[in-house]
Amino acid sequence: MQYISNTDNDKKVMLEAIGVSSFEDLVAKVPKSLRNFELRLPKGKSELELLSEMVEIGRENINFHDYASYLGAGNYDHFVPTVVNALAHRGEFITSYTPYQGEASQGTLQSIYEFQSLICELTAMDYSNASMYDGASGLAEAALLALRSTGRKKIVVPVTIHPEYRTVVKTYTSCLDVEIVEIPMAADGVLDFEILKKSIDENTAAVLVQHPNFFGLLEDVRAIGEEAHKAGALFIACVNPISLGILEPPGEYGADIAVGEGQPLGNPTAFGGPHFGFFTVKEDFLRKMPGRIAGMTVDKVGRRSFVLTLQAREQHIRREKATSNICTNHSLCALKGAIYLSLLGKEGLKKLALLNLKNAHQTYDALLKLKGVREFSRRPFFNEFVLHLEKDAGNLKASLEANKILGPLALNAFYPKQAGAYLFAVTENRTPSDQQRLLEAISAS
Amino acid sequence: MSTPLALNRITDLLMNDSKAKVLSKNETRSRTPLIFERHSRNHAEWLPALEGHEETYLKSIPQDFLRKKEANLPSVSELEVVRHFTGLSQKNFSVDVNFYPLGSCTMKYNPKCLDAIASLSSFSLIHPYQEESLAQGALKILFEMQEYLSEITGMDEFTLQPAAGAHGELCGLLIAGAYHRARGSKKTKVLIPDSAHGTNPATAALCGYEVVTVKSNAKGLVDFDDLKSKLDSGVACLMMTNPNTLGLFEEDILEIAKAVHAVDGLVYYDGANMNALLGICRPGDMGFDIVHMNLHKTFAVPHGSGGPGSGPVGVKKHLIPFLPSPRVLKQKEKFLFEKQAPQSIGKLRSFYGNFGAIIRSYAYIKALGKEGLRAVSENAIINANYLRVRLKKMYDVPYDGICMHEFVMAATRQKKKGVRALDIAKRLLDYGVHAPTVYFPLIVEEAMMVEPTETESKETLDEFVQILEKIEKEIEQDPAIVLEAPHTTPVGRMDEVLAARQPNLRFKNS
Ligand SMILES: Cc1ncc(COP(=O)(O)O)c(C=O)c1O
Numbered sequence: 034m035q036y037i038s039n040t041d042n043d044k045k046v047m048l049e050a051i052g053v054s055s056f057e058d059l060v061a062k063v064p065k066s067l068r069n070f071e072l073r074l075p076k077g078k079s080e081l082e083l084l085s086e087m088v089e090i091g092r093e094n095i096n097f098h099d100y101a102s103y104l105g106a107g108n109y110d111h112f113v114p115t116v117v118n119a120l121a122h123r124g125e126f127i128t129s130y131t132p133y134q135g136e137a138s139q140g141t142l143q144s145i146y147e148f149q150s151l152i153c154e155l156t157a158m159d160y161s162n163a164s165m166y167d168g169a170s171g172l173a174e175a176a177l178l179a180l181r182s183t184g185r186k187k188i189v190v191p192v193t194i195h196p197e198y199r200t201v202v203k204t205y206t207s208c209l210d211v212e213i214v215e216i217p218m219a220a221d222g223v224l225d226f227e228i229l230k231k232s233i234d235e236n237t238a239a240v241l242v243q244h245p246n247f248f249g250l251l252e253d254v255r256a257i258g259e260e261a262h263k264a265g266a267l268f269i270a271c272v273n274p275i276s277l278g279i280l281e282p283p284g285e286y287g288a289d290i291a292v293g294e295g296q297p298l299g300n301p302t303a304f305g306g307p308h309f310g311f312f313t314v315k316e317d318f319l320r321k322m323p324g325r326i327a328g329m330t331v332d333k334v335g336r337r338s339f340v341l342t343l344q345a346r347e348q349h350i351r352r353e354k355a356t357s358n359i360c361t362n363h364s365l366c367a368l369k370g371a372i373y374l375s376l377l378g379k380e381g382l383k384k385l386a387l388l389n390l391k392n393a394h395q396t397y398d399a400l401l402k403l404k405g406v407r408e409f410s411r412r413p414f415f416n417e418f419v420l421h422l423e424k425d426a427g428n429l430k431a432s433l434e435a436n437k438i439l440g441p442l443a444l445n446a447f448y449p450k451q452a453g454a455y456l457f458a459v460t461e462n463r464t465p466s467d468q469q470r471l472l473e474a475i476s477a478s
Numbered sequence: 479m480s481t482p483l484a485l486n487r488i489t490d491l492l493m494n495d496s497k498a499k500v501l502s503k504n505e506t507r508s509r510t511p512l513i514f515e516r517h518s519r520n521h522a523e524w525l526p527a528l529e530g531h532e533e534t535y536l537k538s539i540p541q542d543f544l545r546k547k548e549a550n551l552p553s554v555s556e557l558e559v560v561r562h563f564t565g566l567s568q569k570n571f572s573v574d575v576n577f578y579p580l581g582s583c584t585m586k587y588n589p590k591c592l593d594a595i596a597s598l599s600s601f602s603l604i605h606p607y608q609e610e611s612l613a614q615g616a617l618k619i620l621f622e623m624q625e626y627l628s629e630i631t632g633m634d635e636f637t638l639q640p641a642a643g644a645h646g647e648l649c650g651l652l653i654a655g656a657y658h659r660a661r662g663s664k665k666t667k668v669l670i671p672d673s674a675h676g677t678n679p680a681t682a683a684l685c686g687y688e689v690v691t692v693k694s695n696a697k698g699l700v701d702f703d704d705l706k707s708k709l710d711s712g713v714a715c716l717m718m719t720n721p722n723t724l725g726l727f728e729e730d731i732l733e734i735a736k737a738v739h740a741v742d743g744l745v746y747y748d749g750a751n752m753n754a755l756l757g758i759c760r761p762g763d764m765g766f767d768i769v770h771m772n773l774h775k776t777f778a779v780p781h782g783s784g785g786p787g788s789g790p791v792g793v794k795k796h797l798i799p800f801l802p803s804p805r806v807l808k809q810k811e812k813f814l815f816e817k818q819a820p821q822s823i824g825k826l827r828s829f830y831g832n833f834g835a836i837i838r839s840y841a842y843i844k845a846l847g848k849e850g851l852r853a854v855s856e857n858a859i860i861n862a863n864y865l866r867v868r869l870k871k872m873y874d875v876p877y878d879g880i881c882m883h884e885f886v887m888a889a890t891r892q893k894k895k896g897v898r899a900l901d902i903a904k905r906l907l908d909y910g911v912h913a914p915t916v917y918f919p920l921i922v923e924e925a926m927m928v929e930p931t932e933t934e935s936k937e938t939l940d941e942f943v944q945i946l947e948k949i950e951k952e953i954e955q956d957p958a959i960v961l962e963a964p965h966t967t968p969v970g971r972m973d974e975v976l977a978a979r980q981p982n983l984r985f986k987n988s
Binding site: 034035036037038039043044046047048050051052053056058059060061062063064066067068070071072073074075076077078080083084086087088090091092093094095096097098100102104106107108110112114116118119120121122123124125126127128129130131132133134135136137138139140141143144146147149150151153154155157160161163164166167168169170177195197198200201203204205207208209210251255277278279280281282285294301302303304305306307309319325326327328329330331332333334336337338340342343344345347348349350351352353354355357358359360361362363364365366368371372374375376377378379380381382383384385387388390391394413414430434439440442461 | 509510512513514524525526528531532533535536538539540542543544545546547548549550551552553554556559560562563564565566567568569570571572573574575578580583585586587588589591593594595596597598599600601602603604605606607608609612613614615616618619626629630632641642643644645647648651652655656675676677679680681682683684685686687689727729731732757758759760763764772774780781782783784785786787788802823824825826827828829830831832833834835841843844845846847848849850851852853854856857859860861863864867868880882903904907912913915918932933934935936938962964967968969970971972973974976977978981982983984985
């Protein structure tokens with residue numbers, strides 16, 4: 034199948050107008066030695082054949098309509114109202130690009146301004162950019178901002194942060210002269226505060242925290258932030274946006290930078306991407322932020338309008354002096370986030386958070402009553418928690434599958450010492466009958 | 479200010495003063511209130527009702543950790559949300575509505591069936607941590623995509639992890655760094671042509687390298703002599719775009735690659751312009767060690783108002799151990815994630831990549847097949863050259879000659895008459911055409927970079943020429959209309975200085 038408008042005759046006419054006799058004349062500059070190959074790829078397909086083949090491939094995936102998902106760890110099975118995609122998938126949003134021509138992109142620019150506003154309200158931070166690729170790369174960019182801003186060389190990273198996020202921070206800084214100091218976990222699943230205190234010094238650029246942490250537990254954020262600030266380091270919080278319906282937002286507990294994964298806000302999990310990262314700062318760091326920012330201004334006759342602004346931070350203007358190399362971002366995913374938050378509203382946000390809290394706690398309580406299920410921590414949690422399951426891993430897996438349950442996540446994949454510990458996420462989408470099946474699956478294994 | 483029943487047109491008539499209306503020839507597009515300025519009592523109920531006892535679970539969380547002040551989100555009905563964002567969408571130019579010859583961005587038509595495929599629940603409602611055995615379809619797509627891209631580019635292995643071109647560049651330079659470190663060589667510099675995209679130097683700096691700029695020669699190609707004079711054992715990498723950002727094929731590429739390899743440097747391919755080369759030649763055969771693709775340019779991932787895209791990175795054999803982890807492997811007809819990669823640079827983001835974008839490109843490659851892919855580049859090149867030849871009567875083309883999929887013309891003649899590339903760009907909007915990329919690459923004064931793409935018809939290109947001819951007449955007869963453009967868009971030229979001096983970056987309820 035091809036999507037080319039010109040006919041063979043059009044091409045002939047065009048080649049004549051160009052003044053060449055064949056297409057080959059147009060690529061004569063390409064050395065002959067490079068032209069000797071043929072692509073080993075299958076023949077093209079019609080749309081009809083393509084769709085049926087893709088549907089077939091899709092049958093090899095179990096999806097959330099087939100099985101009830103208790104998987105989380107950064108991506109969650111939240112409900113996405115129909116309106117989100119109906120609007121975000123409009124051709125005018127999906128087939129436009131970065132709003133460099135502001136007059137022809139007021140829709141995108143105003144929606145970015147609204148996105149920034151919504152995210153600031155959610156996090157209680159001063160400013161937000163237009164989006165990062167995801168939560169993990171956003172966290173790494175936050176660490177880079179702290180390094181630039183303080184001129185220091187050390188980043189403090191507790192192991193209670195998502196292991197993949199920690200790896201991303203390490204990878205982003207792997208060519209730089211930066212020391213990453215890992216803080217171990219205390220017995221109750223949060224970071225070891227005593228070791229943290231000892232690890233922060235005058236060379237610490239930032240202390241990173243995930244809250245709730247990878248195990249779903251609330252970290253003692255206020256105290257951690259105070260320790261960071263005492264040493265003149267920045268305090269960077271990585272937060273779950275839905276939790277902010279009930280949890281104190283990072284702007285209120287002293288975060289200098291707050292980032293997070295935006296997937297829970299109206300984006301499907303899609304095997305891990307694309308989603309978006311949100312990136313927010315306190316006033317002092319506005320001009321050091323990575324990525325695009327939209328601002329309100331007026332046009333030449335005074336009409337309210339929106340424009341990309343503070344671009345002197347960006348790669349297309351500053352090249353090697355830019356605050357980040359990001360160009361294409363995750364605008365459409367952020368738009369979904371803005372539509373989602375608009376649909377949710379004040380009351381909706383709190384309600385959604387409460388539904389998650391309730392579902393997770395009911396499931397937790399019910400699981401703990403089962404034989405062979407042991408507590409991991411007594412720390413408070415939001416919609417994710419860890420439990421020890423004294424079960425044979427193979428039997429457990431088989432039983433979960435037989436009962437059409439996805440998850441929970443075995444922690445030993447990331448924490449070898451935590452064999453037998455499992456991470457459960459319970460969203461508003463989980464029903465009492467899902468919970469029943471989960472309990473049966475675990476009891477039976 | 480609140481505009482409760484805001485039908486856009488009514489608001490427009492209320493809000494705009496008469497002066498604005500004289501200038502605004504098209505009054506159907508207008509001010510949309512902010513979502514925060516809309517009010518309705520009934521907010522949409524798409525969540526199940528609370529049962530009343532939920533708040534008791536809050537007791538499990540100490541007061542100190544709870545939110546005290548509600549987030550000030552809007553409170554609006556579903557219809558209002560629909561009307562709001564539909565209204566906003568109508569203020570955008572887009573490929574679905576407009577010719578969009580934005581150079582370097584490959585704004586081609588993105589087949590609608592790809593959206594439908596990516597939206598299937600079997601691809602959108604799957605979790606990155608579900609068991610491999612329950613995600614064989616997704617793993618198959620990732621694995622085969624690694625293979626397809628390796629074949630198309632002539633590389634040995636691919637990672638699909640990077641989220642965009644710039645992210646791919648970061649991946650590539652981190653791989654280069656790890657490779658040199660593993661060999662014990664100390665490399666501090668990255669060479670970048672003066673015509674390169676801003677992300678190239680920004681990425682090099684992000685990785686702690688010194689950026690050394692290589693000049694372009696009179697033909698608009700990398701100046702080989704200048705390059706040679708800057709090559710020494712401290713060079714980690716040369717980053718190149720081919721065809722380069724002038725749309726010209728770098729004819730000396732084989733010698734250039736050889737020279738960089740001779741000082742133990744690597745050659746990096748910025749694949750933003752791959753739409754010119756499908757089935758015609760391959761960066762892997764040119765001597766490149768690392769390449770990135772922009773799936774949102776070449777492989778029909780829609781640009782989404784700025785993203786998401788996808789920036790897979792391919793490498794030659796010697797660099798495979800350094801690729802981000804995990805890659806997808808195939809063993810005995812089963813697909814699985816690589817479990818160990820001791821020399822890997824690690825990860826650039828969570829999970830495996832922008833699967834929802836990758837699947838579109840995967841289906842696109844399947845739909846086109848090898849003949850279709852080659853037809854893409856053939857038509858992209860024909861369309862660009864046709865426009866170049868037709869427009870060079872009107873515009874200077876500083877590095878003229880046969881181009882690949884795009885070309886850069888200069889509004890230098892027009893500038894002498896007092897009209898700049900920016901003005902012409904704005905005037906094009908009045909005619910319903912998105913502007914070309916302007917003022918890039920930096921080495922061309924008054925640059926206008928035109929990339930028609932393969933999906934546009936000769937009729938559209940002819941119309942584009944006619945529009946530019948009309949603008950040319952306006953420049954002669956009524957330059958004010960060009961200098962004051964655009965007139966028909968929802969707003970006119972904006973006060974960017976005000977925006978930067980007094981940043982208003984969010985709504986605040988006062
Ligand atoms: C030549 C070139 N290189 C690199 C990039 C960066 O790609 P991305 O925007 O996907 O990060 C672009 C496009 O924006 C480009 O045109």
